[in-house]
Amino acid sequence: MTKKEVILTKLENIVGQDFVSNKPEDLFIYSQDSGTSLPRPLDYVIMPRTVEQVQSIVRLANEEKIPIVPMGGGMTLSGLTIPVKGGIVVDMKRMDRIIKINEMSRYALIEAGVTSGKLKSYLQRKFPNLQASIPDAPPSITIAGNVLIHGSGFLSQKYGDHGDTINGLEVVLPNGELARLGSCAVSDFWFTRGPIPDLIGLFVSSFGTLGIATKLSIKLYPKPKLRDLVVGVFDDINAIPDLVLNLTHSELVEDILLAIQDKPNWMKGHIFALVFINGNTEEELNRKNEALKKIYQGVKGRQMKLPPRMKDFFLEKPIFYSTTADFRKGGGFEYVGAMLPLKKIPEALTKGSLISSKHGIIPTMGCRVIGKGHNILFFISYAFNRADPKDIQNARNALEDTNKAVLDMGGIPWKAELNAQKLILDKLDDKYKKLFKSIRSSLDPNGIMNPGNWEIG
Numbered sequence: 251m252t253k254k255e256v257i258l259t260k261l262e263n264i265v266g267q268d269f270v271s272n273k274p275e276d277l278f279i280y281s282q283d284s285g286t287s288l289p290r291p292l293d294y295v296i297m298p299r300t301v302e303q304v305q306s307i308v309r310l311a312n313e314e315k316i317p318i319v320p321m322g323g324g325m326t327l328s329g330l331t332i333p334v335k336g337g338i339v340v341d342m343k344r345m346d347r348i349i350k351i352n353e354m355s356r357y358a359l360i361e362a363g364v365t366s367g368k369l370k371s372y373l374q375r376k377f378p379n380l381q382a383s384i385p386d387a388p389p390s391i392t393i394a395g396n397v398l399i400h401g402s403g404f405l406s407q408k409y410g411d412h413g414d415t416i417n418g419l420e421v422v423l424p425n426g427e428l429a430r431l432g433s434c435a436v437s438d439f440w441f442t443r444g445p446i447p448d449l450i451g452l453f454v455s456s457f458g459t460l461g462i463a464t465k466l467s468i469k470l471y472p473k474p475k476l477r478d479l480v481v482g483v484f485d486d487i488n489a490i491p492d493l494v495l496n497l498t499h500s501e502l503v504e505d506i507l508l509a510i511q512d513k514p515n516w517m518k519g520h521i522f523a524l525v526f527i528n529g530n531t532e533e534e535l536n537r538k539n540e541a542l543k544k545i546y547q548g549v550k551g552r553q554m555k556l557p558p559r560m561k562d563f564f565l566e567k568p569i570f571y572s573t574t575a576d577f578r579k580g581g582g583f584e585y586v587g588a589m590l591p592l593k594k595i596p597e598a599l600t601k602g603s604l605i606s607s608k609h610g611i612i613p614t615m616g617c618r619v620i621g622k623g624h625n626i627l628f629f630i631s632y633a634f635n636r637a638d639p640k641d642i643q644n645a646r647n648a649l650e651d652t653n654k655a656v657l658d659m660g661g662i663p664w665k666a667e668l669n670a671q672k673l674i675l676d677k678l679d680d681k682y683k684k685l686f687k688s689i690r691s692s693l694d695p696n697g698i699m700n701p702g703n704w705e706i707g
């Protein structure tokens with residue numbers, strides 16, 4: 251038997267023959283995503299069902315010194331689950347049990363493979379008064395993959411980014427040991443991160459380099475009966491910071507999205523604010539609607555009436571960007587996400603428009619307000635034709651220019667692909683790098699956890 255066959259047999263012994271593969275046709279899909287990253291080879295894909303199986307896989311990877319990459323939905327679009335140095339992709343989708351909903355303390359305890367679609371429909375059916383903040387991404391993404399990259403969704407303006415919604419984590423560490431972080435390390439209740447040293451943050455945006463999350467508890471929120479969308483139109487990008495300040499200060503709104511697009515033609519030159527409100531009565535919604543009208547007028551904007559069909563679409567399907575993602579019909583889509591301070595948004599929109607135009611891409615930009623304007627998630631989408639290598643390279647170049655511009659403006663690229671990670675590391679304080687490197691090497695002396703990501707020389 252070759253070494254590879256021996257390892258395959260050992261992996262089969264852990265999860266059974268049906269849930270591990272090294273066949274090229276199975277590995278193909280894991281070697282790429284729909285972003286601009288180049289495909290990269292891997293050796294095995296495995297789908298564990300239990301925590302013990304995850305531990306055994308990690309222990310085996312340590313013995314054999316094989317890299318491991320944890321994967322949820324694989325939908326970050328920035329190549330984060332495509333192995334950099336080959337090895338095993340651990341696809342978590344079979345670990346998809348919703349273990350418990352605690353209505354009183356409002357949290358969901360779930361396994362790491364639970365998708366946003368599954369959690370949303372489960373809550374709708376069984377706990378219609380509760381909701382989680384779900385991203386606008388396709389429903390096949392996992393909650394774990396999303397919260398572990400500082401994702402955000404339709405309640406993030408009210409409650410912060412999704413990293414903030416984690417109450418507790420169970421993680422298989424790089425040596426195969428199991429650790430519980432948050433109140434679940436002390437108590438049976440997964441209700442809070444503190445008041446003990448908060449180690450959960452270490453696992454957020456570290457891209458699977460410190461361990462594999464197997465269970466997590468995330469916060470749930472009350473679900474009001476009614477929701478409405480009140481669109482504002484503005485002609486001056488410099489009005490955006492004041493608009494966001496006034497909207498967030500009013501405490502009236504649930505979600506604020508800004509859209510700036512050059513196509514269709516009627517959108518060009520305007521900024522559209524998609525402001526979602528909620529309430530329990532029509533009267534409450536009307537009152538909020540009137541108040542928003544005044545806020546818009548205060549920053550020289552106006553309210554725009556949407557045709558009911560269009561409004562219902564946005565209200566029913568919080569997947570605005572999923573539906574516009576592939577407007578080129580080329581199957582390729584990447585959006586640069588970046589976290590920026592509110593003040594920098596007008597500059598970011600101007601620079602973003604110039605970068606898009608320089609690369610012959612129709613400017614399509616947006617922002618989501620996070621945590622009362624404490625942070626703005628700014629995004630530019632670059633749709634491209636996957637069948638055209640030149641078009642992919644063009645989107646890649648635009649991405650590189652955007653990442654540099656974002657860092658120059660004092661922002662940070664979000665869910666950074668390898669090139670963006672390098673740019674961030676170039677700017678990152680040396681003491682920070684030293685600390686992260688020493689934590690990582692003490693947890694993972696064999697360097698098996700997603701090597702190549704956040705690689706500090």
Ligand SMILES: Cc1cc2nc3c(=O)[nH]c(=O)nc-3n(C[C@H](O)[C@H](O)[C@H](O)COP(=O)(O)OP(=O)(O)OC[C@H]3O[C@@H](n4cnc5c(N)ncnc54)[C@H](O)[C@@H]3O)c2cc1C
Nearest residue numbers: 322323324325326385386387392395396401402457458463
């Ligand atoms: C059309 C479209 C719209 C989108 N809109 C949004 C949006 O509104 N908000 C938003 O936040 N994102 C959005 N995204 C980006 C992305 O799809 C989501 O953030 C998604 O939630 C990522 O989850 P995932 O399960 O696909 O993660 P993956 O891509 O599988 O993983 C993300 C990272 O987490 C690590 N990881 C995954 N699971 C584990 C685990 N169990 N333990 C340790 N590490 C793990 C992976 O190694 C990787 O580094 C959008 C994407 C698309 C295509």
